[in-house]
Amino acid sequence: MKLDSEDLPAIAYEIYEIGRQNGYTKLFAKVQAQDVPHFAALGFIDEARVPFMHKGESAGYFISKYLDQNRAIPKDIERISAVLNLTDQKSGTQPIQSSNHEILRLRLGNADELAALYGEVFKTYPFPVDDPAFIRKSMLSNTIYFGILSKDRLVAAASMEIDTEWQCAEMTDFATLPEYQGKGAAGQLLLVMEQAAKNLALNTLYTIARAESFGMNIVFGRAGYAFGGTLHNNTQIAGKLESMNVWHKQIASRQRAELST
Structure with a gap:
């Protein structure tokens, strides 16, 4: 990696x-x-x-x-193609607006609740995000987590994994409880994380999204991310091996990027 x-x-x-x-x-x-x-x-x-x-x-x-x-052969190439086609159609359209729930940066004290959220949403995951110790360790290194609270309950979360050497970050670990899905939580989290990335003077953001997921691919398409390719049968997630789509977005101007080098 x-x-x-x-x-x-x-x-x-x-x-x-x-x-x-x-x-x-x-x-x-x-x-x-x-x-x-x-x-x-x-x-x-x-x-x-x-x-x-x-x-x-x-x-x-x-x-x-x-x-x-x-x-090397994707299991459901027709669905993957349909996801990309719909994402292309949705690009530039307004995202679903979630209700006015509080979005905040999560801290070490939130690790137990955050791990419980991931454990509930994902049957399997590439990393042990359902382990509070793993969450705490990642927080102390290079990962910033954000969450949405509803009535003091954590209902959605995502993370920004920062590579300070490369001056980029992966927008990842999106999870929303089933009863709160379809209300724009992921899009709202992404907007907050993008602002945080700009404050950190990062140049490029990217994500590796499940290629068969209409929701997450559309979230990034609407947010102005460009398609970078598909990783075939790449990741063990949600109980099976899935192909993943790479999306990317440059948030620094070329002039700023040149000045920073």
Whole structure:
């Protein structure tokens, strides 16, 4: 998930050997554009790109190598296409406005309630977000969580995972209790997180959204994010292996990005 270029080219071969020896079906990495050739020589392909992801200067590539070609085939390509088509139609339209619930930055004291929310919404998740200890550890490192309260109850949440070196952030971990879904909670959280990102002088925002989810893809399309590609059969979430769509948005002007380097 974070490559140190000094480990090249050996790290590319080491990843391949680990996958081959353990019978893995897909290898995955997020790298700078300049580092792609080392992986391409081993048959890695880029499934998604985020322009200006690295310090507002160069693109970030999501690259993959399939050791089992069956995994390269999306399970429901028709639904994935339908999601992208509808998202394109909805781009630029006004999002659903939620009621005037309080949106706040969550702190260490909210970790137990936040973990309980994630545990209720997701049957499985790529990271142990249902563990309060994991939540606290991430808060103390590079992740900021935001939540929506209704009658003092946490009903929706999301996080901004910041990469200070690359000057970008992943907008992720969106979760809303079933009875509050369809009321614009995710869109409202995204707006608040974007403002926080601007205050931190970040250049680029991105997300990795479930490719079969109409709701989350439309949220990002409406917010002006551009489609960057689909990661096939990439993530174990909500009880199954799913393909994921990458969306991105540059929030710093090119002039500001150049001045910051």
